[in-house]
Structures are given as C-alpha cells and as structure tokens.
Amino acid sequence: MTNTTRLTVAQALVRFLARQWTERDGVEHRLIAGCMGIFGHGNVAGIGQALAEQGAGTRDPLPYYPARNEQAMVHTAAGYARQSDRLSTLACTSSIGPGATNMVTGAALATINRLPVLLLPGDLFATRVASPVLQELEDPRSYDVSVNDCLRPVSRFWDRVNRPEQLPAALLGAMRVLTDPAETGAVTLALPQDVQAEAYDWPGELFARRVWHVARPVPEPAALARAVELLRGSRRPLIVAGGGVRYSGACAELARFAERHGVPVAETQAGKGALPYDHPCAVGAIGHTGTRAADTLAREADLVVGIGTRFGDFTTASRTLFRQAGFLNVNVAAFDAAKHAAETLVADAREALKALGAAFGDVDWRADPGWTGRAAGLAAAWQAEIDRFYGGTELTQPVVLGVLNEVAAGGVVVNAAGSMPGDLHRLWRASDPGQYHVEYGYSCMGYEIAGGLGAKLAAPEREVFVLVGDGSYLMMAQEIATAVQEGVKLVIVLVDNHGFASIGALSESVGALRLGTAYRRRGPGGRLDGERLPVDLAANAASLGADVLTAADPRTLRAALAKAVASFRTTVVHVETVPGPAPAAEAWWDVPVAEVSGIAEARAARERYDEAKRDQRPYL
Ligand SMILES: Cc1ncc(C[n+]2csc(CCOP(=O)(O)OP(=O)(O)O)c2C)c(N)n1
Ligand SMILES: [Mg+2]
Numbered sequence: 153m154t155n156t157t158r159l160t161v162a163q164a165l166v167r168f169l170a171r172q173w174t175e176r177d178g179v180e181h182r183l184i185a186g187c188m189g190i191f192g193h194g195n196v197a198g199i200g201q202a203l204a205e206q207g208a209g210t211r212d213p214l215p216y217y218p219a220r221n222e223q224a225m226v227h228t229a230a231g232y233a234r235q236s237d238r239l240s241t242l243a244c245t246s247s248i249g250p251g252a253t254n255m256v257t258g259a260a261l262a263t264i265n266r267l268p269v270l271l272l273p274g275d276l277f278a279t280r281v282a283s284p285v286l287q288e289l290e291d292p293r294s295y296d297v298s299v300n301d302c303l304r305p306v307s308r309f310w311d312r313v314n315r316p317e318q319l320p321a322a323l324l325g326a327m328r329v330l331t332d333p334a335e336t337g338a339v340t341l342a343l344p345q346d347v348q349a350e351a352y353d354w355p356g357e358l359f360a361r362r363v364w365h366v367a368r369p370v371p372e373p374a375a376l377a378r379a380v381e382l383l384r385g386s387r388r389p390l391i392v393a394g395g396g397v398r399y400s401g402a403c404a405e406l407a408r409f410a411e412r413h414g415v416p417v418a419e420t421q422a423g424k425g426a427l428p429y430d431h432p433c434a435v436g437a438i439g440h441t442g443t444r445a446a447d448t449l450a451r452e453a454d455l456v457v458g459i460g461t462r463f464g465d466f467t468t469a470s471r472t473l474f475r476q477a478g479f480l481n482v483n484v485a486a487f488d489a490a491k492h493a494a495e496t497l498v499a500d501a502r503e504a505l506k507a508l509g510a511a512f513g514d515v516d517w518r519a520d521p522g523w524t525g526r527a528a529g530l531a532a533a534w535q536a537e538i539d540r541f542y543g544g545t546e547l548t549q550p551v552v553l554g555v556l557n558e559v560a561a562g563g564v565v566v567n568a569a570g571s572m573p574g575d576l577h578r579l580w581r582a583s584d585p586g587q588y589h590v591e592y593g594y595s596c597m598g599y600e601i602a603g604g605l606g607a608k609l610a611a612p613e614r615e616v617f618v619l620v621g622d623g624s625y626l627m628m629a630q631e632i633a634t635a636v637q638e639g640v641k642l643v644i645v646l647v648d649n650h651g652f653a654s655i656g657a658l659s660e661s662v663g664a665l666r667l668g669t670a671y672r673r674r675g676p677g678g679r680l681d682g683e684r685l686p687v688d689l690a691a692n693a694a695s696l697g698a699d700v701l702t703a704a705d706p707r708t709l710r711a712a713l714a715k716a717v718a719s720f721r722t723t724v725v726h727v728e729t730v731p732g733p734a735p736a737a738e739a740w741w742d743v744p745v746a747e748v749s750g751i752a753e754a755r756a757a758r759e760r761y762d763e764a765k766r767d768q769r770p771y772l
Contacts, residue, residue, distance in 0.1 A: 156353035161316050161343070162198035163205060164354050165272075168323055170213030171359060174239045174331055176366040177401070181240040183331065183364060184270060185232070186215040186609075188225035192247025193286065194274025198348020199245045214243075217609075217638065220630040222246045224602035226258020226338075228631070229269040231599075231606025233262070234589060235564070238336060238399050239366060240610065241268045248274040248345065249287025253299050257596065259306040263337030265422070265593035266395065266462075266485075268330040271307070271340045273300050278314045278344040285345075300342040308337035314344060316352035323358075331364040333399065333500070334485040368400070368500035369484060371507050379497050380511045382480050386455035387520040389415045390446075392438055392467065395422025396460015396483060398585035402502035406459065407431060409505050413512075414519040415457070416527035418446035420467050421573065421592035423460065425582035433524075435531045439467040440741040441574040444537070445530035447738040453477045460501045462488045466592070470742035472767040479771070492771040538579050541735060547705055548732030549647060553579050555706055556617060556645060559713040563615035563643075564589050564607055568599035570621035571654035571734075572647065578735045586611070597621075598628030601644060605631055608640050615643065615717060622648040622671075625689055629696065635722045636697035643716040644724040646693065649731075650684055662745045662761075663754025693724035702726045740764045 159167065172183040191200045206212040219225035222244070229242035246252050252273035262269040276288055276298050284290050291297040304310045309329040311322045326339045371379070383389065397406055403426055410417050410433035417427050418438035427434040436443040438450055450456070450473045458481040461467060468474065479494035482504045489496040497504045518524075542554025553575055556565070565580065567573055568591040582588040589607055591599045604618035620629075625646055635642050656669035673682030694700045699721050703709035709727060716723035745761040746754045 155356040157356060157359070158351055158353050160198065160202065160349050160351050161313065161319055162202035162348040164319060164352070164358065165323070166199065166202040166206065166214050167359050169243060171361050172327055173361065173363045174366050175363050176239060176368070180363065181236065183240060183327065184214065184243050185240050186217055187243040187245055188217045188219045188228055189245035190219060190222055190225070190247065190251055192251050192274070194248030194251065194345045195245050195272070195343070195348065196247070198274070198343065198345060199272060201349070217242075217634070219634050221628065222251050222254035223258045223598065224628055224631045226255050226262065226269055226271065227596070227599045227602035228606035228609070230258065230262045230265065230267045230591070231566070231589070231603030232610040233267040233269060233606075234265070235586065235607040235610035237401065238268055238333065241270060241330065242606070243270040243272055245272045246274065248276065248285070249299060253302055256302050256306055259303055259338035259340065261591065261594040261596050261599065263306050263308055265591060266336055268336045269338050270326065270330060271303065271338055273303065273340065273342050274348070275300050275312060275342040275344040277346045279346055298342070300340070303338070303340045303342070306338055307340040308335050309339045310342070311340070312342040312344070313347055316347065316350055320358055327362075327364055331366050333366060368503045369498065370503045371497045371499040375497050376507055376511050378495055379480055379508065382455060382478070382495050383413075383457075383508075384515070384517050388453050388523045389413075389455040389457055389519050390449050390453035390477070391415050391417040391457045391459060392420065392461050393417055393423035393426035393459050394420045394461025396501045397423050397426040398460075400460065400484070400501035402459070402505055403427065403585065405502050405505040407433070409509060412509070413517060414521065414524035416449055416524065418442070418450065420461050420464070421577055421590050423585065424577065424580070424588045424590070425585035428583045429581040430535075432528060435527050436534055437577040439473060440469050440737055440739050441466055441577040442738055443534045443578055444738050445527070445534040447473065448530055449527055451475050455480060458482065458494065459505075460484070462593075463491050464593070465742065469739035471769050471771055472740050472764070474771070475769075537735070538581070541579055541733065544732060545706065546730050546732055547703070547709065547727060548734065549575055549729050550579055550732070550734055551706055552645070552647060552709065552727055552729060555709045556619070556713065557581055559710065559717065560615065560617045563587065563617050564611065565617050565619055566590070566600055566604040566607055567619040568592070568603065569595045569597040569624055570652070571657070572619055572621060574737075575734060576619070586614075597624040600624055601629060601635075601642070602631040604642050604644070605635050605640060608635075608642055609638075612640075618642050618644045620644060620646055621653070622646065622650065622689060623652050626687070629692065632693060632696040632698050632722060632724070640722070641720055642722045643713070644693070644698065644722070645713075646689055646724055646726045648689060648726060648728045658743065660753070661757060662743055663749060663751050663757040665751065665753065690724070690726040693726070697722070699723040700726060704728070740767070742768070
C-alpha cells in the first residue's frame with residue numbers, strides 16, 4: 153500500500169477527529185471541537201499519549217480539557233452541543249471501569265435530549281492476556297462483556313474497536329450518527345487499552361479533511377398534501393414548538409407561518425424562545441409546567457401541530473391536556489413524528505414550514521379569528537401574571553428569576569432540575585431559544601454547572617448564568633474548578649432553600665410526608681427532624697476557586713449580579729430564598745399514589761389521583 157502513515161490507534165483517532173467538519177446552510181463548524189477527559193490506566197498510554205503528542209495547548213488540533221468527574225464531562229459536551237445547535241460537540245475520554253460507567257448518566261442525558269456527544273471509554277485488553285485487569289467486571293457467562301456494555305442502551309451508536317483494522321469503519325459510523333439530525337445522541341467507541349497503543353499503517357485518506365453535510369430533509373409531497381388538508385379543516389389549531397424548531401433554525405419561518413395563519417404557538421422546555429415572548433402569536437409554556445394561556449388553549453384546540461417535539465409527559469400533562477385535538481407532527485425523526493397516531497411530516501422543521509407555506513399558495517386559510525384573538529388575550533393576561541410574580545419584595549424564587557431575567561437579557565440561563573425548571577418555563581422571558589438552556593429531557597441534577605461550562609465554551613461571547621439549587625449543587629459542583637482552570641467565566645446563581653423544595657412539595661401531594669427532602673440532622677427520636685445541616689455552600693464554592701457574593705433581598709441580588717457580570721472571573725451568587733407565592737400547575741402530571749395506606753394524606757391523595765386519571769387518554 154502506498155501513502156500510509158504509521159500511528160497508534162489512539163494517535164490515528166485523535167488525528168481523524170481533528171479533521172471532521174459539519175456543514176449546513178453553507179457554514180462549516182468543527183464537528184469535534186475538543187476532548188474532555190480524565191486519565192487512568194485504561195486511556196493514559198493510548199489516547200492520553202496521543203493527545204500529549206499534539207502539544208498541550210488550546211491551539212492543538214484537538215484541544216484537551218481535563219474535567220473532575222466523567223459524568224460531568226459528558227454534560228459539558230452535551231451543553232456544548234446544545235448551544236451549538238448540534239453542529240459541533242466535544243469528545244470525552246475515560247479510563248476503563250468506573251470512569252466509563254460514570255459516563256452512563258451523561259450518555260442517557262445526551263440521547264434523550266437528541267444531543268450529539270462522542271464517548272471514548274477505555275476497555276479491557278482485546279488480547280485478554282492479563283485478565284482480570286484492575287476494574288474488570290468478569291462476567292462468568294461471557295468474556296466478551298465489559299462494563300462498557302452498560303453504555304449500549306443509552307447510545308445511538310456503539311462499537312468496540314478490537315483490532316486496528318476496525319477503526320476506520322467505526323469512526324465513519326460514529327460521525328454519521330453524530331451528524332444525523334434524526335439519529336443523533338450519545339455515540340460510544342469502546343477502546344481496549346492494548347489496541348489504543350497498537351501501531352498500524354493507516355491509509356492517507358483516513359486523515360483527509362472530511363465535511364459531514366447536516367441534512368435538511370424535505371417533506372414527501374403526498375404527506376404535505378395531507379397536512380394541508382388537515383390544517384384547512386382546523387378552526388382552532390395550536391402549534392407546540394419543541395427543541396427541533398431551535399436546532400433547525402426554524403424560528404423565523406415559524407413566526408411567518410403563525411402570523412400568516414393566525415395560529416397560537418405554545419412551547420415545550422426545549423422549544424422555549426422559539427418565538428420571542430412578546431410575539432403576538434406566542435402563548436408561552438405548555439403542559440404541567442405550562443401557562444394558563446397555553447394550557448387553556450390546549451384543552452380546546454381541534455388540531456395540535458407538534459413541531460420538533462418528543463411529546464414528553466410534561467408537555468401532554470401525562471396525556472390529559474389535549475382533549476379534542478388530532479395531531480399533525482413535523483419531525484425529522486420518524487419515531488417522534490409518529491407519536492399520538494399523528495398525521496406526519498417527516499422533515500426538517502424549517503423546510504417543512506417553508507413547504508407548507510408554498511403548498512398553501514394563495515389559499516387563504518386562517519384559524520378562527522375568535523380563536524386567534526382569545527389566544528392573544530390569554531397571553532397578555534399571563535404576561536401580567538409574570539409581572540406580579542416578578543414584582544415581590546421578598547427573595548422568593550420567582551423574584552430571584554425576575555431580577556435575573558432583567559440582568560440576563562441577551563445572556564443564557566442554564567438549569568435542569570428541582571423547582572426551577574417549572575418556574576422558568578412559566579415565567580422566563582426569552583427572546584430567542586439560545587437564551588434558554590434548560591435540560592428537561594433527563595432533568596438531571598448535576599447538569600447545571602457542567603452543562604453551563606459547555607454552553608460557555610460553545611458561546612464565549614454570551615454571558616452564561618447557571619441557575620442551580622442547593623441539592624443539585626451538592627451533587628455536582630466540582631466543575632467550578634474546571635471553569636477556573638480554563639478561565640471560562642460563569643455566573644452561578646445558587647438558590648439555597650435547604651433541601652429539595654420540588655420533591656418536598658411533590659412528596660406532600662402524594663402522601664409521602666416530605667420524607668428526606670429537607671437537609672436536617674437525624675433527631676433524638678431517630679427521625680430526620682433535627683436541626684438544619686451546617687452545610688456552608690458559599691464556603692464550598694470559594695474553596696473551588698470561585699468568587700462568592702451573597703444576596704439577601706432583591707436590591708442586593710441586583711447589585712451582586714451586576715458585579716458578577718462586570719467581573720472576568722467565575723462568580724457564585726449565593727441566594728437564600730424564602731417560601732412565597734409561585735405559579736401553580738395548570739395541568740396534571742401522572743405520579744402514581746399508593747392504592748392502600750395507613751396515612752390519611754396518602755388516602756386523600758389517592759382519591760385525587762383516581763379522579764385526575766379519568767382524564768387520561770390513549771391518543772390513538
Ligand atoms: C440525578 C438526579 N437524582 C434525583 C433527581 C430527582 N429530583 C428532582 S428535583 C430534586 C431535588 C432538587 O433539589 P434542589 O436542587 O435543591 O432544587 P429545589 O427542588 O430545592 O428547587 C430531586 C432529588 C433528579 N432529577 N436527578
Ligand atoms: Mg433546594
């Protein structure tokens with residue numbers, strides 16, 4: 153063979169990854185912009201050596217970012233991918249064993265949110281000569297199983313490179329899935345530690361600059377005709393905009409379609425900001441964490457037009473929200489389009505909206521003017537509600553959000569779990585979807601700081617505000633050290649309410665008596681009702697290298713945030729919130745309640761549950 157280069161598998165992999173690009177609408181991006189990692193014996197001599205051979209700086213072909221926890225580094229990659237509209241992501245290298253299994257949660261998060269991340273766990277020796285190696289599972293039924301098999305169900309592509317010859321096909325398969333808008337998610341290449349270090353003569357073409365064209369599939373003509381028919385028969389249509397609107401860059405096309413046809417637009421968590429909050433067709437958040445405006449319309453709509461949404465149970469209020477509607481689903485993934493026995497347009501969101509516009513031609517179809525007007529009235533009433541919640545004088549959580557929303561204009565808010573996603577979904581005023589980064593596919597405590605780091609690495613020009621509860625902070629705060637290491641500035645608003653406010657409230661509503669949801673010492677009676685835990689999160693944040701400010705009321709919060717914005721350093725603003733008025737759920741969420749119980753509250757909760765469950769529909 154002519155024109156070959158002798159490199160190890162790991163060196164070839166690193167060289168290949170640095171030469172992959174995506175292209176969409178004529179704009180190119182690095183597909184793999186860098187590599188996060190933590191080294192152990194399963195990757196240090198392979199990928200570690202290959203990364204070191206490049207140099208050691210951020211200008212390396214594949215820059216290396218050491219992280220503190222493997223789960224967190226996958227969150228960082230997912231945050232990066234989301235903020236890059238899925239056109240660019242990071243690779244993650246781990247050792248074998250615990251380093252690899254730590255990535256399982258991050259992988260699930262990426263796959264559920266349809267976000268590309270490339271995982272490179274080390275694996276057992278392909279030769280098995282030294283088995284069992286440190287951290288080997290040893291499955292007595294098969295020597296072919298390793299802990300990396302845990303990554304199979306959470307990956308959209310999974311392969312183990314047992315021989316150098318297998319690498320090129322594995323790489324091409326991995327890149328294809330990462331850049332396919334319908335299939336994307338976590339992609340895993342398990343790399344036996346001996347194979348990583350093995351040399352091979354690679355064909356030169358493997359390292360050619362390669363551009364992956366990110367597809368914008370157009371709808372099938374017959375499906376388009378059926379969609380137009382369905383829309384023309386509708387008097388009370390409602391669009392449900394999901395993350396697909398954002399990833400496809402379909403916001404302007406969506407606004408045009410909604411305006412022309414008088415269709416109200418409601419938003420899922422991933423779709424929030426698809427229309428600016430003050431757009432005449434915007435009716436805000438939908439579902440269990442929805443606004444009165446969107447949820448009222450959802451109950452009355454005769455046609456739901458889902459665009460780029462996976463219809464999670466929060467969106468459908470566990471299939472109780474839509475009562476009179478059929479579904480028309482626009483989605484690049486046939487799997488999501490087909491949900492709820494919908495009429496489907498399997499296509500890119502922007503292309504589908506354009507095609508619908510063209511297919512209507514001169515046909516003047518508009519929603520019932522009464523419907524459009526009612527939607528605008530309900531939306532305006534909700535905006536007044538937001539003003540009311542934002543305007544309090546005490547530091548309740550909605551007031552914190554109000555102050556932050558004012559300061560954060562143009563910046564990005566990052567959040568994932570607790571009581572904040574609901575309040576944010578209902579109250580946050582976003583002008584574009586890039587400003588709203590709430591991971592609510594996996595709602596994973598611990599995503600916030602790590603994911604925010606990814607968002608900031610992807611969009612350094614934007615101020616990134618990480619909103620994190622005390623529970624989530626305690627679960628995964630260590631990536632503050634990574635942000636400090638990289639000189640990447642985050643503004644972290646740490647909302648401290650001394651426990652799990654969200655699960656506390658949920659616990660009470662299902663008759664579980666708030667068990668274990670407040671941070672308290674075990675008391676003399678053996679119960680968790682002792683004094684508050686003496687946990688000092690502000691001191692903890694300072695110990696990781698962040699500047700720390702505290703706020704005690706709306707005025708000092710505003711001042712602290714202004715100071716954090718003006719600073720070049722990662723700053724944690726520690727806020728102790730007080731309980732107070734917060735928007736209530738307008739729609740149900742199915743959390744099953746004990747059918748028999750000695751606790752009176754549980755019995756009462758079960759009665760309410762049985763009552764609510766009657767509204768659940770199969771959507772067939
Ligand atoms: C990794 C993980 N474990 C458990 C949960 C379930 N859960 C959802 S919210 C929550 C409590 C969050 O507490 P905190 O961050 O303080 O937010 P708060 O509810 O107080 O607003 C828990 C335990 C989760 N979402 N993610
Ligand atoms: Mg809390």
